Amino acid sequence: MLDFSKLAGQLPGLSRYLNQETVANRQRLQVAQALLGQAIDQQSDWLERVQSAGLGFSPAVPLEPLTTKVTIPPAPPVHTVLATDGSQIAPSHHEAVYCYLINIGYVLLHYGSGRLPRLDSIPEVFYQPQDLYQCRQWGIRTEEWLGHRRTQLEAIILAELATDWRTTGVQEPAVALVDGSLTYWFLEGLPAAARSLILTPIFEAWQVCQRLGVPLMSYLSAGRSLEVMNFLRLGLCPHLVPDCQSHCDGHTEGAPCDKLKPLRDTTLMQTWLAPGQRGPLWRSTNRILEHYGEQQVVFCYVNVGIEIARIEFPDWVAQAPELLNQGLSLLLAQVGKGYGYPVALAEAHNQAVVRTGDRARFFAMIEEQLQRSGLGQLLPSAKESRKRESLA
Template identity: 45%
Template structure:
């Protein structure tokens, strides 16, 4: 039980620290906007610099493909359109439960606006009780929690396309997922593992491309610095941005330990969303940027582009494959339908909220799941079925 009296006693300085941080953030926002406007006057030079030196940067910097200062207005969504969305949840394996297994549950939503059709709402559970499957992650140096999270991401993408295949697409449509399309952590995976995860996803995206349905990864409260990091080129005092030569950056850890920060880090820790919040008005979106994350080298024709949309209550990061970004009609369709979803959901897309509600596994669901599993184990002849004493005692706590 949380003792709120003791917690309250530790909160005396929180408001002051937050206020100081807000003031510092506003100052960095203003500086970043000044640099943005100055770089826009000579953008080709900075594009050439990131193309020449970007692979050696110790940070991720996106490359703009439009003018830095352009502000696009969101176009109205067509009356008739369809939104497809998925989101996932899971029950992680535990040695304290009656069986070591995991469950992935994906919520699926299809909402046809202006077409006189009822929405499609369902969830697709996937139970895995295979010792080989559960043990493979350890052989690759992964925790089972990481492997489960990667499998869930894959399941969400595949379930989205499977849902679309069952529907008759007659109106402009949008495929929407919660979270990034850039699977940052997968770059460090063994090649065979990365291929096993990524290949089915890219094949599913091929189908979306063939159907002409734009895909959007919706990232709320993004912590990305990719576009702000591009502004580092505008404050670099050296003739070429050779970080290893001029600043001797070996690791972020060593920099923090020595407090020896390169001159281009004047914006830290300003995030992209704060930069674009200061630049955009509601119902406007930023120029497109080409992400330079190294994992995208494995994406083929689905390289990811990003933009920031001011939806009113927050600035959100939108991620789309290259074939969406390079097709003006598809890109405008993606933005207008996403913005319409935000408006209908009063700050968050309706379809994603419904997909989450369908996917989430609550405490009562977890109890019913293990009760069902216990019954099946007993039917199979396992008479001594029970969670560990620790788990039993936790469930009987008097607190």
């Protein structure tokens, strides 16, 4: 049990620390704003420095002038929004059967056409050896693999939803939304075979959206990215050609360019963008994206009114201004309808979420099925049984 009386004595220290960080962040922001001014005046020179640099960090590369501020057009009266989100029940050796469940929630919302929305979820139980143990050959725990499969299924079902909808002959503007980054950090360090097994179906799903003319976008609320800050760090390097390995032994902590940390991109963009505006497009240069081939990730920051949101999308969306504007206008309208967060993503989450009681019922259903099948000797562990009976 948490002792709140003991906890209370630690909170004044937390307040003092946060006050100090607020003052320090204001100073960092002033430095960042000055660097942004320099980068605007010398953007081509800074881009050359990025290309010739040997950096120990990953700066984003601007694809448009840094002065870009685009007012996002209003959404057309008739349009459709598609979204998926996922949740799961992790496997446990203490249950009667070692298996896991992935539940993908999806929504299809129509505006201005009078068509009824679709809101539902697709649960799937995984119990075959290839689902549970194939990942072990690469040193990946089943619990981790479950999360990767969930990400994959979110993309696959989103593409299937878009396909089913387009086959009805409807050609109205649409956008397909997912929550979180399209840069899958969990792929870093995975063997090539495991990485391909996860990424190939995801990219095929993205290509389906491309063929259907439905821009795919991901929404990141309260983003913590430093990629734009990393670009501005170039202005703090005292060397003509930045080379972290040669000049700083590969360690940038404490180096002259480290003064902006931990200032986030969104903090700077808050001072730059008015509500309803997007900033310039940026291309991520994170190493993991080397495995994305043609499906590179582009992003921009949008002032949605209540916050600065990071919006990510495949490069083919960025290359088609009509699709880009269409996607951003529908996304911004979703934020307005959702009082600060896209309503389609919120509803997809509500369809997907697995609550504590759902987990207990899921394993109870399995035990009932075992009893009916004559496998009643398969029981939860003594530890699990005791936890269920606990009065604490």
